[in-house]
Amino acid sequence: MSTTYLQGVPVENYPEVPPEAARGRALRITEVGEDVLHHPCRDVENFGSPELAGLIDDMFATMLVAEGVGLAANQVGEDLRLFVYDLTDSDEVRHVGHVANPVLTVLDGDTEEGEEGCLSVPGPGADLFRPVHVRVRGVDQHGEPVELEGWDYLARCFQHEVGHLHGQLYIDLLSKRVRKRVLRDMDDMRDEVLERRERISRAFAKEPAAYPAP
Numbered sequence: 001m002s003t004t005y006l007q008g009v010p011v012e013n014y015p016e017v018p019p020e021a022a023r024g025r026a027l028r029i030t031e032v033g034e035d036v037l038h039h040p041c042r043d044v045e046n047f048g049s050p051e052l053a054g055l056i057d058d059m060f061a062t063m064l065v066a067e068g069v070g071l072a073a074n075q076v077g078e079d080l081r082l083f084v085y086d087l088t089d090s091d092e093v094r095h096v097g098h099v100a101n102p103v104l105t106v107l108d109g110d111t112e113e114g115e116e117g118c119l120s121v122p123g124p125g126a127d128l129f130r131p132v133h134v135r136v137r138g139v140d141q142h143g144e145p146v147e148l149e150g151w152d153y154l155a156r157c158f159q160h161e162v163g164h165l166h167g168q169l170y171i172d173l174l175s176k177r178v179r180k181r182v183l184r185d186m187d188d189m190r191d192e193v194l195e196r197r198e199r200i201s202r203a204f205a206k207e208p209a210a211y212p213a214p
Contacts, residue, residue: 023057030076037164038169041082044082047100065201066119070160081102090152101138104135110132112152
C-alpha cells in the first residue's frame with residue numbers, strides 16, 4: 001500500500017478521491033491570455049470562512065476532472081494566493097494538500113529537466129529545467145502554519161503553482177520558438193482536451209464546466 005502525505009503529514013487509508021473533490025464543483029479553468037492569469041494575486045484573508053472552504057473543494061474537484069496534479073486559484077478565476085495539489089511521485093508516495101499565501105525557497109541549486117504542462121494551456125507540454133529541492137511556507141484554510149518540502153516532481157509542482165500566483169505561466173519560461181510551438185499545439189488539441197474533461201466530469205457525477213469557443 002502506498003503512503004499518502006496530507007498537508008505533509010502521513011495518513012492511512014486515504015481515499016482515491018479526496019473528500020474536497022467529492023464535495024466540490026467542476027469549474028471552468030481559465031486559459032492563457034485571460035487577465036487573471038497574468039498578474040500577481042492578492043493574499044488570502046478570509047480564513048475559516050465557508051467561502052474559502054468551498055473554493056478549496058471546488059479547486060480539488062476541478063483538478064480531478066481535468067486530470068491535473070496542481071491548480072492555482074487564478075486558474076478558476078479567483079485572484080487569490082492559494083493552490084491545491086494531489087500527485088504521486090516516482091517512489092509511489094502520494095502528496096495531497098493546499099497552501100494559502102505561499103512563499104517558496106529553493107534549497108538546492110541543482111536543476112533537472114522534465115516535461116511540464118498546464119491546465120490553462122490545454123493539451124501540449126514542453127521540457128523545462130527546474131530546481132530539484134524547494135520549501136514552501138504558508139498557511140492552511142484556517143490560518144494555521146504549513147511548511148512543506150518537495151523534491152523532483154513535487155518540487156516542480158510547487159514551483160509551477162507558486163509561479164501562477166505571481167502571474168507567471170510555465171510557457172513564460174520557454175524560448176520564444178518553443179512557446180510558439182506550444183500555443184500552436186494548444187489550438188489543435190484544445191477541443192479534445194475539453195471533451196475529455198466533460199466526460200470525466202460526468203463520470204464523477206459533476207456538472208461539466210462551460211467553456212467558450214476559441
